[in-house]
Amino acid sequence: MAPIELDRNESWLSREELEGVRGRVPILYVNAVPVRVEDSGTVTAVGLLLRASGSGGMAHELVSGRVMYHERIRDALLRHLEKDLGPVALPKVPASPQPFTIAEYFPTPGITPYHDPRQHAVSLAYIVPVTGDCAPQQDALDLAWLSPEEAARPSVIEDMDGGHGVLLRQALAHLGHPI
16 A cells, blocks of 8 residues: 655644744654665765754764654655755665664753753664765755764764764664774
8 A cells, every 4th residue: 555645744833833842842853874785784884964063163963854743754764864865865764664772862961962952852763774876965065975984983973963973873883883
């Protein structure tokens, strides 16, 4: 049976409504760590987006975004991967994706390693192989493909804001790479 197509825009929140909700309830997000995988199953590269940070500098980030009302997690992953990596990234998201971890972001620093000054958010984090051509989209300035060893360097991890470095370390550990 084909998935039901819904107009999600009518149930999406305006900027003002979203700000009000963010102050009252946790918001559901997905994070994706895009990877390149050899035929043998070995991860050869990890994709990191470069964006302007809230402090005015530049920082590497993972693919991330909100899950819309009445949207399956798989569909949210695909939507955000396409939004950030381009329409021909060709992500390989399984029919029933399983997160490698769940990150809980708080507006107050120090409660968890994850911080988002705008809100309390819960994010399901996934490792997603991509096989197509990727190019940074939307507000991403660049897309860097690093070997797992390069991605695990402290200089890379520390460059990531809001706990994305912690998620990257967890993803690398989940993949069996020493960190």
